[in-house]
Amino acid sequence: MKCTVCRGPAVIDLRRHNANFCGDHFLKFCRDQVAKAIIQHDMIAAGHRVLVAVSGGKDSLALWDLLVELGYEAHGRYIGLGIGGYSKASTAASVAFAESRGLPLRLIDLRGEYGYDIPTAAAVTRRVPCSSCGMSKRHLIDSAARDGGFDVVATGHNLDDEAAVLLGNVLHWHTGYLGRQAPVLPERDGFPRKVKPLVRLSERETAAYCVIRGIDYIVDECPMAEGNRHLRYKEALNTIEATSPGTKHAFYFEFLDKAADRFRPEAAVAQDSLRPCTVCGSPTSAEVCAFCRLVDRVSDVEPVPVELLRAGRGRGQSTRKVSR
Numbered sequence: 001m002k003c004t005v006c007r008g009p010a011v012i013d014l015r016r017h018n019a020n021f022c023g024d025h026f027l028k029f030c031r032d033q034v035a036k037a038i039i040q041h042d043m044i045a046a047g048h049r050v051l052v053a054v055s056g057g058k059d060s061l062a063l064w065d066l067l068v069e070l071g072y073e074a075h076g077r078y079i080g081l082g083i084g085g086y087s088k089a090s091t092a093a094s095v096a097f098a099e100s101r102g103l104p105l106r107l108i109d110l111r112g113e114y115g116y117d118i119p120t121a122a123a124v125t126r127r128v129p130c131s132s133c134g135m136s137k138r139h140l141i142d143s144a145a146r147d148g149g150f151d152v153v154a155t156g157h158n159l160d161d162e163a164a165v166l167l168g169n170v171l172h173w174h175t176g177y178l179g180r181q182a183p184v185l186p187e188r189d190g191f192p193r194k195v196k197p198l199v200r201l202s203e204r205e206t207a208a209y210c211v212i213r214g215i216d217y218i219v220d221e222c223p224m225a226e227g228n229r230h231l232r233y234k235e236a237l238n239t240i241e242a243t244s245p246g247t248k249h250a251f252y253f254e255f256l257d258k259a260a261d262r263f264r265p266e267a268a269v270a271q272d273s274l275r276p277c278t279v280c281g282s283p284t285s286a287e288v289c290a291f292c293r294l295v296d297r298v299s300d301v302e303p304v305p306v307e308l309l310r311a312g313r314g315r316g317q318s319t320r321k322v323s324r
């Protein structure tokens with residue numbers, strides 16, 4: 001297998017691009033894809049300060065590295081979710097990467113700063129962990145961007161993530177979500193601009209990027225996400241992609257080109273009018289925002305270990321408030 005560009009030995013084949021690349025040309029390919037996504041979707045302007053939401057996984061670490069390589073000022077923010085060994089390993093990977101590059105990373109620990117963790121929140125609210133997890137991450141990253149004067153928040157969502165979300169939204173005809181599914185969400189009413197510069201790269205490509213760049217990322221997926229729908233949609237798309245390379249890319253980008261605008265009116269209807277949360281000042285449609293309500297409900301409750309929750313015994317167990 002030879003590199004399509006230099007005819008040297010190739011290290012990766014990209015069937016959907018009908019190309020093979022050596023290490024150097026693959027890294028250039030990744031930089032070019034990210035630069036193209038940023039320009040085509042008008043994601044980040046010159047001089048913008050970027051806050052990267054860092055999870056310690058391959059996508060967000062590759063994203064941070066790529067943005068710095070492309071010349072952007074990019075700071076990292078990591079949220080410690082308190083999901084047992086998984087969170088410990090992701091913190092370590094994030095810190096090690098930032099230190100190795102001399103990049104600014106701030107850590108926010110849910111238990112240390114807000115008195116709860118995700119397994120406990122899931123047990124108390126009796127909802128899937130991803131709901132309090134996603135909400136906490138969004139709230140804290142948005143506030144960090146506002147407080148730190150960042151122009152834009154970047155997350156590591158890749159082509160596989162976006163195509164799987166699109167498939168889920170189409171299968172259930174969630175028209176409001178379809179109207180908002182874009183690689184850029186503009187700044188509005190106190191929410192920062194949000195961008196997904198990895199939308200032109202697949203999971204396999206961000207993993208290969210990390211390996212070639214010597215970035216140590218946490219390989220394990222979150223133990224609480226096991227069996228969720230999103231993972232099943234990814235598998236379904238991978239099955240199709242295996243016999244028809246390029247399908248995932250076409251599904252997502254043709255949707256953006258040809259269909260997304262048709263759903264915008266429904267997305268606009270779904271947006272309530274916003275005012276500042278009376279506790280924290282973040283924009284919300286209620287008097288107190290969902291994050292502050294969650295903190296009030298779950299903080300200082302006796303911690304529920306992730307192992308107990310995974311065994312299905314955590315939800316519904318007595319959850320007593322304890323004094324800190």
Ligand code: AMP
Pocket residue numbers: 052053054055059060077078079080081137154155156157
């Ligand atoms: P996920 O929802 O786990 O697929 O993650 C999607 C993106 O959210 C990642 O690529 C990161 O940019 C961001 N993210 C996930 N987990 C964290 C975390 N613990 N702290 C900060 N950002 C995160």
Ligand code: FES
Pocket residue numbers: 081083118129130133134222223224225
């Ligand atoms: Fe949020 Fe797993 S990372 S529940």
Ligand code: ZN
Pocket residue numbers: 003004005006007008021022023024025
């Ligand atoms: Zn080459």
Ligand code: ZN
Pocket residue numbers: 277278279280281282288289290291292293
């Ligand atoms: Zn609030």
